[in-house]
Amino acid sequence: xxxxxxxxxxxxxxxxxxxxxxxxxxxxxxxxxxxxxxxxxxxxxxxxxxxxxxxxxxxxxxxxxxxxxxxxxxxxxxxxxxxxxxxxxxxxxxxxxxxxxxxxxxxxxxxx
Amino acid sequence: xxxxxxxxxxxxxxxxxxxxxxxxxxxxxxxxxxxxxxxxxxxxxxxxxxxxxxxxxxxxxxxxxxxxxxxxxxxxxxxxxxxxxxxxxxxxxxxxxxxxxxxxxxxxxxxxxxxxxxxxxxxxxxxxxxxxxxxxxxxxxxxxxxxxxxxxxxxxxxxxxxxxxxxxxxxxxxxxxxxxxxxxxxxxxxxxxxxxxxxxxxxxxxxxxxxxxxxxxxxxxxxxxxxxxxxxxxxxxxxxxxxxxxxxxxxxxxxxxxxxxxxxxxxxxxxxxxxxxxxxxxxxxxxxxxxxxxxxxxxxxxxxxxxxxxxxxxxxxxxxxxxxxxxxxxxxxxxxxxxxxxxxxxxxxxxxxxxxxxxxxxxxxxxxxxxxxxxxxxxxxxxxxxxxxxxxxxxxxxxxxxxxxxxxxxxxxxxxxxxxxxxxxxxxxxxxxxxxxxxxxxxxxxxxxxxxxxxxxxxxxxxxxxxxxxxxxxxxx
Numbered sequence: 001x002x003x004x005x006x007x008x009x010x011x012x013x014x015x016x017x018x019x020x021x022x023x024x025x026x027x028x029x030x031x032x033x034x035x036x037x038x039x040x041x042x043x044x045x046x047x048x049x050x051x052x053x054x055x056x057x058x059x060x061x062x063x064x065x066x067x068x069x070x071x072x073x074x075x076x077x078x079x080x081x082x083x084x085x086x087x088x089x090x091x092x093x094x095x096x097x098x099x100x101x102x103x104x105x106x107x108x109x110x111x112x
Numbered sequence: 113x114x115x116x117x118x119x120x121x122x123x124x125x126x127x128x129x130x131x132x133x134x135x136x137x138x139x140x141x142x143x144x145x146x147x148x149x150x151x152x153x154x155x156x157x158x159x160x161x162x163x164x165x166x167x168x169x170x171x172x173x174x175x176x177x178x179x180x181x182x183x184x185x186x187x188x189x190x191x192x193x194x195x196x197x198x199x200x201x202x203x204x205x206x207x208x209x210x211x212x213x214x215x216x217x218x219x220x221x222x223x224x225x226x227x228x229x230x231x232x233x234x235x236x237x238x239x240x241x242x243x244x245x246x247x248x249x250x251x252x253x254x255x256x257x258x259x260x261x262x263x264x265x266x267x268x269x270x271x272x273x274x275x276x277x278x279x280x281x282x283x284x285x286x287x288x289x290x291x292x293x294x295x296x297x298x299x300x301x302x303x304x305x306x307x308x309x310x311x312x313x314x315x316x317x318x319x320x321x322x323x324x325x326x327x328x329x330x331x332x333x334x335x336x337x338x339x340x341x342x343x344x345x346x347x348x349x350x351x352x353x354x355x356x357x358x359x360x361x362x363x364x365x366x367x368x369x370x371x372x373x374x375x376x377x378x379x380x381x382x383x384x385x386x387x388x389x390x391x392x393x394x395x396x397x398x399x400x401x402x403x404x405x406x407x408x409x410x411x412x413x414x415x416x417x418x419x420x421x422x423x424x425x426x427x428x429x430x431x432x433x434x435x436x437x438x439x440x441x442x443x444x445x446x447x448x449x450x451x452x453x454x455x456x457x458x459x460x461x462x463x464x465x466x467x468x469x470x471x472x473x474x475x476x477x478x479x480x481x482x483x484x485x486x487x488x489x490x491x492x493x494x495x496x497x498x499x500x501x502x503x504x505x506x507x508x509x510x511x512x513x514x515x516x517x518x519x520x521x522x523x524x525x526x527x528x529x530x531x532x533x534x535x536x537x538x539x540x541x542x543x544x545x546x547x548x549x550x551x552x553x554x555x556x557x558x559x560x561x562x563x564x565x566x567x568x569x570x571x572x573x574x575x576x577x578x579x580x581x582x583x584x585x586x587x588x589x
Contacts, residue, residue, distance in 0.1 A: 044370065045429050047439065047489065048476025051368040 001096040001109060002070050006061045007035065007089040008081040013059045019080045023072050027112070028063040039087035058089060064096050066109045173399075174258075174265040180399035181263075181270045187390025188277035192284050193220050195387050199380030199442075200288055203488050206372040207574025208292045209584035215287040215299050219280050222300065223307055227276045234312040236262065236275065239322030241331070243313045248272075261321045263397040274394060275315075282311055282343045288490035289351030292361050292369075293571050296579040298564040302554055310346055310550040314543060318342050325539045327516050334539035335509050335516065335524065335532065337406065338395035340450025340501045341543045348495020349547035352486060357555050358565045360485035362572060374434055381438035385414055388445045392452035405513055406452040410445065413452075413464035417444020420468025428476075436472070443471035443493050447501030451508060454516065454523060459508035466504065467497050502540050506533035 034055040041054030101111040238245035259268040396403035421440025422432040447467030475492035509524025522529035570578035
């Protein structure tokens, strides 16, 4: 089992979500986050005072997947989240020790 | 023959009934031709009827005046709550939202009570040059009959409550400079003392009978229609003193502290604009042509200033911001406040435009230059705008709008009476002086008794929690 974290542009989120549903992904956690990689922020001015805003809004998707689905999901996200510009985001993949369904205490890949 | 005369008298008296104005210039001579009992009876009936009509016309005018004045009082209260509360509330960081709103609301409670107990009397009682007396304390003598010294067509109660709303909003303006770091206990004590020692004397000097600066007979007659000096200069200068005394917010100016909700500020600013019609046009104390003139001048001042600030910003930064536009409008409203009932529409535009640009420079350039932390620009907008407006009132006042010094007597510069600018300057200097000295003294007292500035931990945590035990937004609930 692998955990996949994807940080993407908020404007791409709806397309990514729809595409993932089509490849059979049934569960994910979505959070609104702020951050940046190499993307520069922007300047705001309030009554003559300038503020540099370099924490930009992004969407973070987290999902735990059976090993066989990882490549499909990565390809799907790459296809739908990409705009080609700096600020598109990143995908991180890590190994998961265990997954447990709370309702019936199922364990392992069948809990996903 | 007698019958013919009687019929004539009747016809004439019907004519007089329909045209009462003529009746004032044409006394009973038309009915004095015959002295028979029937026509004497008719002339008495006609006189009675005319007197009754006169009374009813006066009552109708008074009803119109009272309706407008009560509405105006409500509009001015709305300027404090929620107008100012929202305007300031949106400009602070989220953790201080309730605190700044609470300070405005507290004035609605505190100053209202103080006004009813002694404040009104100190401001409008007696006929001393510098302060009132206690003749109206506890609302003694304040009833439904008019107070002819101030407003002869409306109940005294109406005049009193209208003035109360001015007293409420003035100290609330000061909280803009001390925002995000002033203790609530210090606020309550400071504002009580400030109201009694600065506002009441200044209001008496400018508007009170016998006042030193009163346009009607004062030693230095100042034109302050709705409170440029009494409200804006006093609070603006006091705000600066407070900001300097209590020091900058932790993290200022390096740490970014942008407004947490310009939506709230926007709504607040619009409520202030609408409410200001009560503030300025209501200062005519009647539903009169002068009220209309003041209403128009107020609106044009706001509009021109909003455009002026926005234009200056557009030129300087390449973008006109929403915050700039609403700040500009408020600056224009401040500047037109002393002038509203004395100037014609075109000068009102000019005053607004000048104030919009000048206050923009005050708030961006001058504040940065001197480095003081007037958090919400109470001095930059009210102190500066009020001073500019007071001086320009001396320039643009015209007796054709308001023959304040007597019929035909010149009012301001445009009438050729340039000395009025000098009188305005005296008023400005006295307001500055009283605000400066008074505020320093009161700050010292407040600091000794309750403390003035919240401690570092309280300020960092946020005043909503440290002063009031609340959070403005419980978004997870």
